[in-house]
Amino acid sequence: MMILDKFKPSSRDTWTWQLGEIWDVDDIMAMVRDYYREEIDPIFEFNERCFGTNIAKAAIDQRYSNLRCQIIVAREQGTNRLLAWSWLNRGYYPPYTEDEVAEAAFAHMDLTLPLMTRMRLLAQILQQWELWCAICQIPVLISTSIRGDQEGFIRMHHLAGYRTRGSFAFKRFGESK
Numbered sequence: 001m002m003i004l005d006k007f008k009p010s011s012r013d014t015w016t017w018q019l020g021e022i023w024d025v026d027d028i029m030a031m032v033r034d035y036y037r038e039e040i041d042p043i044f045e046f047n048e049r050c051f052g053t054n055i056a057k058a059a060i061d062q063r064y065s066n067l068r069c070q071i072i073v074a075r076e077q078g079t080n081r082l083l084a085w086s087w088l089n090r091g092y093y094p095p096y097t098e099d100e101v102a103e104a105a106f107a108h109m110d111l112t113l114p115l116m117t118r119m120r121l122l123a124q125i126l127q128q129w130e131l132w133c134a135i136c137q138i139p140v141l142i143s144t145s146i147r148g149d150q151e152g153f154i155r156m157h158h159l160a161g162y163r164t165r166g167s168f169a170f171k172r173f174g175e176s177k
Contacts (some may be wrong), residue, residue, distance in 0.1 A: 018151030020071030084109035104143035
């Protein structure tokens with residue numbers, strides 16, 4: 001991750017990261033509604049109640065067992081405005097291996113933020129995902145996107161050492177394969 005080390009959290013950041021909690025669900029839902037719902041709707045019938053329920057359940061799971069999933073939120077210092085959030089799950093086993101895989105469900109941010117801020121936030125999300133995988137001893141992380149404009153997202157993964165194929169990015173930790 002050396003190329004992205006310059007994006008690590010620092011005192012110059014105007015936000016702080018924390019584990020997502022049940023009280024973050026409404027702000028997460030608003031961000032999805034404002035910026036990402038249009039990406040979901042052409043493919044899936046978006047159901048806010050279903051999505052909100054699943055986010056709330058994951059936040060509660062994380063609160064009582066932080067090795068089940070990882071939801072993180074970046075909030076602006078001073079205003080507490082949600083700038084970004086992500087959700088990483090574990091427990092996926094492809095049918096051709098016994099390797100557990102962490103699967104990135106979401107990495108969203110306020111799309112009105114400047115490009116460099118969004119790049120910093122995404123780099124920090126990737127760093128948090130990798131740290132969580134190390135703590136949980138999960139050997140492989142998969143991240144993907146259904147967004148129409150995904151070039152920057154996938155490029156950031158590539159810079160972080162992920163193997164990329166189309167809209168998918170894969171990274172293996174520990175021994176190399």
